[in-house]
Amino acid sequence: MHILRERSFAAIRYGLPxxxxxxxxxxxxxxxxxxxxxxxxxxxxxxxxxxxxxPEAAALDAxxxxxxxxxxxxxxxxxxxxxxxxxxxxxxxxxxxxxDLLISRSVYVRSLADAGxxxxxxxxxxxxxxxxxxxxxLRTLRYNxxxxxxxxxxxTQVLYFNRRLVEQPAATVDQLMQEANGxxxxxxxxxxxxxxxxxxxxxxxxxxxxxxxxxxxGGIANWLTWMEQVRDTPAFIIDDNASALxxxxxxxxxxxxIGHANELNLLEETFGDDxxxxxxxxxxxxxxxxxxxxxxxxxxxxxxxRQVERALDLARFLTSSDQQAALMREANVVPANMRTxxxxxxxxxxxxxxxxxxxAIPYFNDAHIQDAYAALATAYNxxxxxxxxxxxxxxxxxxxxxxxxxxxxxxxxxxVCIESGALLLLAPDVNGSLALLRTLVDxxxxxxxxxxxxxxxxxxxxxxxxxLAALMTAGADLLFLSHRDLPALVAARALAPVDELLDATxxxxxxxxxxxxxxxxxxxxxxxxxxxxxxxxxxxxxxxDPAGTLADLRSQAQGGAPIVLDGGFERGIWGVGAFGGQxxxxxxxFGLSPTPLTQWLAWLQDSQRLYGVNIAVQHEEALDAFxxxxxxxxVAPSTRFNDLLARLGSADVGVTLFPEGPAGPGRPLxxxxxxxxxxxxxxxxxxxxxxxxxxxxxxxxxxxxxxxHRFLPANGAxxxxxxxxxxxxxxxxxxxxxxxxxxxxEWVFALGDAAYRSVLVDGVAPEExxxxxxxxxxxxxxxxxxxxxxxxxTPTPAITPxxxxxxxxxxxxxxxxxxxxxxxxxxxxxxxxx
Numbered sequence: 001m002h003i004l005r006e007r008s009f010a011a012i013r014y015g016l017p018x019x020x021x022x023x024x025x026x027x028x029x030x031x032x033x034x035x036x037x038x039x040x041x042x043x044x045x046x047x048x049x050x051x052x053x054x055p056e057a058a059a060l061d062a063x064x065x066x067x068x069x070x071x072x073x074x075x076x077x078x079x080x081x082x083x084x085x086x087x088x089x090x091x092x093x094x095x096x097x098x099x100d101l102l103i104s105r106s107v108y109v110r111s112l113a114d115a116g117x118x119x120x121x122x123x124x125x126x127x128x129x130x131x132x133x134x135x136x137x138l139r140t141l142r143y144n145x146x147x148x149x150x151x152x153x154x155x156t157q158v159l160y161f162n163r164r165l166v167e168q169p170a171a172t173v174d175q176l177m178q179e180a181n182g183x184x185x186x187x188x189x190x191x192x193x194x195x196x197x198x199x200x201x202x203x204x205x206x207x208x209x210x211x212x213x214x215x216x217x218g219g220i221a222n223w224l225t226w227m228e229q230v231r232d233t234p235a236f237i238i239d240d241n242a243s244a245l246x247x248x249x250x251x252x253x254x255x256x257x258i259g260h261a262n263e264l265n266l267l268e269e270t271f272g273d274d275x276x277x278x279x280x281x282x283x284x285x286x287x288x289x290x291x292x293x294x295x296x297x298x299x300x301x302x303x304x305x306r307q308v309e310r311a312l313d314l315a316r317f318l319t320s321s322d323q324q325a326a327l328m329r330e331a332n333v334v335p336a337n338m339r340t341x342x343x344x345x346x347x348x349x350x351x352x353x354x355x356x357x358x359x360a361i362p363y364f365n366d367a368h369i370q371d372a373y374a375a376l377a378t379a380y381n382x383x384x385x386x387x388x389x390x391x392x393x394x395x396x397x398x399x400x401x402x403x404x405x406x407x408x409x410x411x412x413x414x415x416v417c418i419e420s421g422a423l424l425l426l427a428p429d430v431n432g433s434l435a436l437l438r439t440l441v442d443x444x445x446x447x448x449x450x451x452x453x454x455x456x457x458x459x460x461x462x463x464x465x466x467x468l469a470a471l472m473t474a475g476a477d478l479l480f481l482s483h484r485d486l487p488a489l490v491a492a493r494a495l496a497p498v499d500e501l502l503d504a505t506x507x508x509x510x511x512x513x514x515x516x517x518x519x520x521x522x523x524x525x526x527x528x529x530x531x532x533x534x535x536x537x538x539x540x541x542x543x544x545d546p547a548g549t550l551a552d553l554r555s556q557a558q559g560g561a562p563i564v565l566d567g568g569f570e571r572g573i574w575g576v577g578a579f580g581g582q583x584x585x586x587x588x589x590f591g592l593s594p595t596p597l598t599q600w601l602a603w604l605q606d607s608q609r610l611y612g613v614n615i616a617v618q619h620e621e622a623l624d625a626f627x628x629x630x631x632x633x634x635v636a637p638s639t640r641f642n643d644l645l646a647r648l649g650s651a652d653v654g655v656t657l658f659p660e661g662p663a664g665p666g667r668p669l670x671x672x673x674x675x676x677x678x679x680x681x682x683x684x685x686x687x688x689x690x691x692x693x694x695x696x697x698x699x700x701x702x703x704x705x706x707x708x709h710r711f712l713p714a715n716g717a718x719x720x721x722x723x724x725x726x727x728x729x730x731x732x733x734x735x736x737x738x739x740x741x742x743x744x745x746e747w748v749f750a751l752g753d754a755a756y757r758s759v760l761v762d763g764v765a766p767e768e769x770x771x772x773x774x775x776x777x778x779x780x781x782x783x784x785x786x787x788x789x790x791x792x793x794t795p796t797p798a799i800t801p802x803x804x805x806x807x808x809x810x811x812x813x814x815x816x817x818x819x820x821x822x823x824x825x826x827x828x829x830x831x832x833x834x
Contacts, residue, residue, distance in 0.1 A: 214407075
């Protein structure tokens with residue numbers, strides 16, 4: 001059975017009453033001369049079959065009664081079928097019998113049409129009649145370029161939520177994941193047809209409404225990576241049993257359920273006004289894209305022209321705006337007639353479902369489209385069962401879609417590079433930037449040998465970009481910079497957007513955090529190259545099983561593992577996230593409540609005093625402790641990985657995820673490095689720049705950077721299958737916070753460092769230290785345009801501690817650094833061949 005039809009055919013089965021033959025014989029004799037009553041000889045009859053649930057069936061009967069009163073010369077006979085409706089209908093039609101109108105789901109169009117049981121209505125339905133329906137609804141009833149019915153009701157997926165547990169539902173996939181990480185459970189069907197809603201949120205939308213392949217397959221890796229995270233997050237309860245999921249939600253203790261619109265009546269019976277309905281969360285690629293199916297009026301291919309005319313007249317009545325409104329009022333039927341007026345005040349749930357339906361993807365009946373989705377379903381299933389990684393599955397799906405179904409190629413260098421010329425690229429000489437870019441230029445030279453790219457360094461503190469005057473003086477074409485430098489340079493009009501230069505598929509392939517980091521005002525101003533995320537390194541010789549929770553970290557220290565944690569605000573901010581805090585608010589402003597900061601500092605102080613965890617006030621102390629094997633852990637940039645491997649060897653360096661806390665995972669900071677184009681470049685230089693940026697952002701280019709430098713690539717389609725440590729960096733990225741360029745940031749860091757020292761060195765109570773910090777923030781808030789958050793009204797519960805050990809005085813580490821002598825790169829391997 002076809003993979004897209006499997007669930008649909010298995011979900012509902014219908015039965016046929018024993019009285020079928022008798023009813024059909026009665027109907028076939030409606031115009032027979034054997035009838036004796038003269039008035040009856042002139043009556044018409046229409047037979048309707050359906051298998052609707054009780055509320056919809058009752059609403060349909062009421063509407064049909066109105067039709068009977070308006071058409072006293074017509075008998076409308078209705079037969080309810082309990083099971084196997086479609087199969088029995090096909091057998092009846094093959095015998096020259098069956099109803100005039102079949103009310104069935106659009107997913108059966110293909111099988112019924114192939115059996116010759118349906119009459120195409122393209123030439124029968126007037127333009128005025130067809131114009132009343134949503135175009136996406138009509139698309140669900142098309143097959144082989146013919147229309148096989150008229151839609152009467154819509155069904156798609158929405159986000160149900162319990163208003164007693166959720167005040168404001170998640171609007172984005174990031175917010176939904178944050179809800180899950182915070183302990184709010186989410187019920188979600190794991191079958192492909194019910195999970196694909198999130199694919200378009202990452203830019204994956206295989207076909208347009210006309211069924212033409214689109215250039216939207218570059219985001220498959222990002223989607224599957226998100227689904228991997230869903231699979232591995234305990235708060236996501238995923239199952240392929242739709243009924244079991246719904247029944248679990250009906251218990252009333254789970255906040256979210258991703259379900260179907262046709263479940264609304266069942267849910268309302270239990271929840272009443274406590275049931276909330278929201279559109280599915282959007283993502284970095286746009287709105288969610290669930291499948292849309294319809295309940296439709298289908299016409300018997302064996303009916304006489306007169307019976308077809310009668311049935312079509314009834315169909316016009318059933319799908320008119322006033323009767324659609326009646327079905328909506330009486331049974332929560334979602335109207336397919338887009339002219340039906342839906343009051344958001346009176347019917348907010350139906351209005352929300354209709355809004356979602358307008359954005360939905362039609363459930364296509366065409367074989368080649370279903371086969372293409374089956375290729376994507378295979379990749380999804382392999383990812384979810386763990387037989388292949390997200391990137392490996394995505395690569396296989398993209399290859400199949402391109403080679404077998406004619407999708408546009410994702411290869412950025414489909415044409416031969418014949419351009420020639422020279423480019424100047426400026427870069428800061430920090431964090432291995434120059435070596436990274438030279439690797440990139442060497443690979444590009446192999447692709448475009450006639451374009452010479454010169455890399456030139458500039459003196460700077462950190463990754464700070466040079467001034468506009470310096471850029472103009474240097475005559476540079478490109479600039480390697482951090483995303484935090486973009487706002488100032490864009491404001492100075494020093495940079496030009498590059499979104500129209502970069503291949504569209506490459507933009508889809510970018511990890512969501514990297515793509516958003518390089519955007520200002522909806523335009524992309526730099527091609528993302530690498531992501532630098534704060535990383536928790538560990539020494540397998542000292543901690544063979546890295547800590548999964550904060551409680552594990554304490555237990556390891558009690559067991560004798562040497563543990564030194566960084567006692568600075570910036571590198572220690574990850575722990576605040578484990579208690580539910582976040583440095584930046586949704587609008588980019590200061591969002592850190594004092595409550596989670598206080599809880600994190602209290603945890604550090606107790607761990608230091610009671611559990612043998614050491615605290616390094618300076619980062620250099622923590623680094624030295626890790627390099628000298630006196631600490632099992634180190635928080636450092638992901639770009640430091642190659643250097644640590646060179647110093648310690650692959651046996652003593654691994655990457656693990658930050659431990660979970662009472663409010664979710666640790667949340668490190670992340671930044672993105674990329675290539676920006678200077679403004680006012682000539683057309684010739686712009687062509688050369690386009691070539692270089694496409695290579696730099698491509699899988700080919702970033703794979704070379706990964707092999708040479710083990711940086712986390714910004715392109716999510718780059719395979720990490722042989723790079724388990726870098727793969728964990730990518731996994732950590734899912735809970736990371738993107739650093740923002742804000743005037744108050746360094747000031748907050750300085751005040752945060754002071755609070756950490758007060759607590760961890762001077763022994764000040766965390767509440768007092770945090771109060772002093774926030775008093776200082778309040779005092780200068782106007783100067784920085786800062787809104788200082790207040791303490792949370794309901795503090796997160798503290799972790800249940802392990803049994804305490806003998807209390808020892810807190811003594812910060814003060815050990816001189818060893819001389820750094822990195823090994824040659826070729827002598828270092830990461831868990832196997834690179």
